[in-house]
Amino acid sequence: MQMSQLVLKTLREAPSEAKARSHQYLLRAGYIRRLSSGIYSYLPLGLRVLAKVSNIVREELDSCGSQEILLPALHPVEIWERSGRIKKMADVLMKVEAKSGDFVLGPTHEEAVIEAVYQDLSSYSDLPATVYQIQTKFRDEPRSRYGLMRTREFIMADAYSFDSDQEGMRSSYSKVYDAYNKIFAKMEIPFEPVEADSGAIGGDVNHEFMSPAEIGEDYYAKCSSCGYRANIEAATRGSKDADAQGVGSELPELLYHYTPEAPGVEKAVEAISDLGVPTKAHEMLKCLVAIDGDQRLVMLLVPGDREARVPSGMRLLEDPEFERYPYLHKGFIGPMNAKENSIYVVADLSVKERSHFATGGNKAGYHVTGAVLGRDFQVDEYRSLVVVRDGxxxxxxxxxxxxxxxVEIGHTFQLGLYYSSILENARFTGPDGQQYPYYMGCYGIGVTRLIAVIAEHFLDDRGLIWPVSVSPYQVVVVPLGAARSKEIEEVAETIYSGLLKDNVEALIDDRKLSPGVSLADCDLIGVPYQVVVGSKSLKEGQVEIKVRRDGTTTKMPIEEVPTRIRELLGRSL
Known part of the structure; x- marks a missing residue:
């Protein structure tokens, strides 16, 4: 491709909207253009990178036995109502009202894929099967940021496996999990698979593929000793193996304190201390009330200085719901009357490490000190309920x-019977003639996000540095000089033509620009290898080959260029 014909105008400065360097360079180098907040167009260079990324995903998913399909982006609202996710994902769903009915712009495709394939997978003999698509998704993100990192319209590769039993599901999951590892390795992205929370997708066993990044919006916890890794939403902390002290004469008395303007931990600590009982946040017991899947009230107990993590399958009680429970005074809740009110109590492991706490007094405007574990309140179950932190x-x-x-770059789920137990079409006929639900897995890779992640990892002060596997072009030939000689142009054209004959994806910068501008553009665009044809080296019968990643430059005879490029590409791919 001749750069004079390429739809490309590089920018010397990035638009003010771009904060991340990867976003700035993708805009400046002409890969993408913003249409609206969280919505981007892909220009020729960007589309070539997108195609490369998509093809790597296709190759590995095809290799593990998956079959590509294409599902609609527009879904009838009824299938989302049947699964119950019309409410569960209400905060990100984009809806379309049409004359023919209401629709959802698909943020994910579990419901749609079941509708598409259940007739073809109607018997146990049709299983196992795994299908995937590379499709546009829509999510009403409240804060689109960092360019392609978080958008409202994006492209995802999502796969779905169907099996007749749990063992088969685990086997299918393992195959796609391995394929994901190969996909990210081919793109040279630093990553780690970590244990994760299923969120709105559902299911039990699942992993996120996380790529360390300074602009990441997520965190994962890692233990360098045993290799434990988990997303911060799923990570748990161990206990210090210290049990609460038994009831004894030295334990404090349960005392009530009038603290009318002090709902919540911070205000309560201040108010109790002002009353002459010095108290710190970690000595407080934060009490949250949730409802589990059986509609049972559950009280979650965590130290006052820690952020609580609500377990999967539970949700916190909403403000209007407190009216149903006159014994729950929001802002002043304590665990002392939980048992008599049939509230199941789940405490963080660290609660065992103290014998007594300050907490809510179960009366509006009151807190207590000296609430003793085992004497004044009981715990039904201990779990890790706090958001983990360093150390x-x-x-x-x-x-x-x-x-x-x-940054999350992929997510794999063992859904089990999560959807097939809800959706009536998710069934197959077993060898005994009976109907059984599918054991499902689902798997997602943010394809367009990968472009931003790769760009963030591979850049320097001059621009992008694409790995060969995803670069829009492999080599750019750069004849130097706005008023360059005919010889320079002929040599450059000969090298360029030879590369094309060798099936090398090559650019030639045939624009009449100064050497500084031309070389700066080539560095900005980030093609892995540059063949620079200049008057000085040409006098010696040589040209320069520059490796963009490390900046090294090597002079060599013109006739050796094809061999050297093949060696470089062979080593990189």
């Missing part, structure tokens, strides 16, 4: 955990 003990070996800022 917390590993749940497996007890060593200190480290939090790593990162």
């Amino acid at each position: 917390d003990p590993c749940p497996r070996c007890g060593s200190a955990l480290t939090l790593i800022r990162s």
Whole structure:
């Protein structure tokens, strides 16, 4: 491709909207253009990168036995109502009102894929099967940022496996999981698979593929001793193996304190201390009330200085719901009357590490001090309920955990019967003639996000540095000089033509620009290898080959260029 014909105008400065360097360079180098907040067009260079990324995904998913399909982006609202996710994902769903009915712009395709394939997978003999698509998704993100990192319209590769039993599901999951590892390795992205929370997708066993990044909006916890890794939403902390002290004469008396203007931990600590009972946040017991899947009230107890993590399958009680429970005074809730009100109590592991706490008094405007575990309140179950932080003990070996800022680049789920137990079409006929639900897995890769992640990892002060596997072009030939000689142009054209004959994806910068501008553009665009044809080296019968990644430049005879390029590409791919 001749750069004079390429739809490309590089920018010397990035638009003010771009904060991340990857976003700035993708805009400046002409890969993408913003249409609206969280909505981008892909220009020729960007589309070539997108195609490369998509093809790597296709190659590996095809290799593990998956079959490509294409599902609609527009879904009838009824299938979302049947699965119950019309409410569960209401905060990100984009809806379309049409004369023919209401529709959802698909943020994910679990419901749609079941509708598409259940007739073809109607018998146990049709299983196992895994299908995938590379399709546009829509999510009403409240804060689109960092360019392609978080958008409202994006492209995802999502796969779905169907099996007749749990063992088969685990086998299918393992195959796609391995394919994901190969996909990210081919793109040279630093990543780690970590345990994760299923969120709105559902299911039990699942993993996120996390790529460490300074602009990441997520964190995962890692133990360098035993290898434990988990997303911060799923990570748990170990206990210090210290049980609460038994009831004894030295334990404090349960005392009530009038604290009318002090709902919540911070105000309560201040108010109680002002009354002459010095108290700190970690000595407080934060009490949250949730409802589980059986509509049972559950009280979650965590130390006052820690952020609580609500377990999967539960949701916190909403403000209007407190009116149904006159014994729950929001802002002043304590665990002392939980048992008599049939509230199941779940405490964080660290609650065992103290014998007594300050907490809500179960009366509006009151807190207590000296609430003793085992005397004044009981715990039905201990779990890790706090959001982990640096230095917390590993749940497996007890060593200190480290939090790593990162970006999610893929997610795999063992759904089990999560959807097939709800959706009536998710059934197959077994060998005994009976109907059984599918055991499903689902798997997602943010294809357009990968472009931003790769760009963020591979850049320098001059621009992008694409890995060969995803670069829009492999080599750019650069004849130097706005008023260059005919000889320079002929040599450059000969090299360029030879590369094309060798099936090398090549650009030639045939624009009449100064050497500084031309070379700066080539560095900005980030093609892995540059063949620079200049008057000085040409006098010696040589040209220069520059490796964009490390900046090294090598002079060599013109006739050796094809061989050297093949060697470089062979080593890179």
